[in-house]
Amino acid sequence: MTRPLLLQVGHLARRSVVRTLRQPVNVVPSFLFPLILLAVNVGGLGAAERLPGFPTDSYLDFALAFTFMQGALFATTNAGTDLARDIQTGFLNRLALTPMRSGALLLGQLAGIVALALIQATLYLTVGLVAGVRPESGVAGLFVVVFLAVLVAIAFGAIGAFLALRTGTGEAVQAMFPLLFVFLFLSSMNLPRDLIEIEWFRIVATINPVSYLIEGIRSLIITGWDGQALALGFGLALAIGVVALAAASLALQGRLARS
């Protein structure tokens, strides 16, 4: 990365981080809502531990991974809504008059997501540890959990940025939230895939990349160092991130060309 590009990314990153963390209305639900759902699911589905073949004796250990996914989903809408606001207020058009490179805008925008994801991941892990989670992969595994969670948030954030650049409105980005939520629920979030009884649901969960993102994080908590689960988790997070960033970059170029 050249020095001017770094400078541009730095300025926009600072703006993105400050803007993200200054909006309690956006930030607080992304901390609280996943934890509330975790508490509800662990309380309600704790009995699933007694199913033959369930991979752990603590449903909390099993369910914690989903919390990171939900946090990442909030990152998607935050990133998208912020970028859409830049489009609606004309900020993007004014930037287009400067020598700023389009890549700097996207990378800078995602910095706010990285900051939010780091705080989220640390909070979720802390709550989990206090509640009794003991990750099988040890202390080193905790850092990998945070790293993978941040990577997933960047990937999802890039999807949010793409949606914002394509549609140009915050309402449209918000409207995509339920659709993204469906991807989460049609995954192995509540039960391991081999324990999903309904065949079509198991097939959908198996082809749903979100299952592997969840299982990557979950493996560090309940299994230890599982190379296959981690490779799939990191590989898919990277692939989603790269594809979404490329799509967002193309959408940005199209939008700048029109302005």
Add this chain to the structure above:
Amino acid sequence: MRSFRSVALAVAWRGIHNAFTNPAILVPSMLFPLFFFTAFAGGLSRVADVPGFDFPAGYTAFQFVFVFLQSAAFGGIFNGFAIARDFESGFSRRLLLAAPRRSAIVAGYALVALVRWLATAAVVTVVALVAGMEVLGSGVELTGLLGLGLLLNVAALLWAAGIALRFRTLQAGPLMQVPVFLTLFLAPVYVPLELLDGWIHAVASVNPATFLLEAGRGLIAGDPVEVAAAFAVAFGAVALFVVWALRGLRSAEAAG
């Protein structure tokens, strides 16, 4: 009485027309329950194998009752959004000026909620039956389940109307949704009350939504339990939230 009826019917007609001619309003309220039904009844059916789980109609019917009642509650909440939106657009202020009986406005919105939810409930029921749901309850018992849904729908609408009339902005949406969401999910959603442990068992035991769920599940399984308590909770909620909504109306009138 005639002026009450004409205002209520006019508000209801407008709301029903808006809802059924605008897919952006209608589709999410239909899709959400279907999505929850799919995720819970499909993804969690193995939970029925947990030792101690004994529900004769099967896990699909067990989850159907939750989704049915949840759609009733959220059907009411979605109409609370409509009230808030009408205030934001200025329509409600004009309506307050024009209506000879203002309490009829709330009744009109309640009619919209009922009609919209009946459409949603029909779709959810058909999907559940196609998915192989077993119904062991008699016609009278199923009417009882429908009655619980109708009362819950009206209670949720009145709750959301009270918020919308006080705040008069869509930004109050989370205030309408979150308490209802938490109340419903702090009940025995995935397994019966007896299989819940710890704090959630304690909370679910005193949660009014638990009575509604248990009664609803008993009715669909042809083995009614806690039906009187559930109807008492539902009627009590309607009575409480009628007062809440009418006081909200006074607040909106005072705000001008």
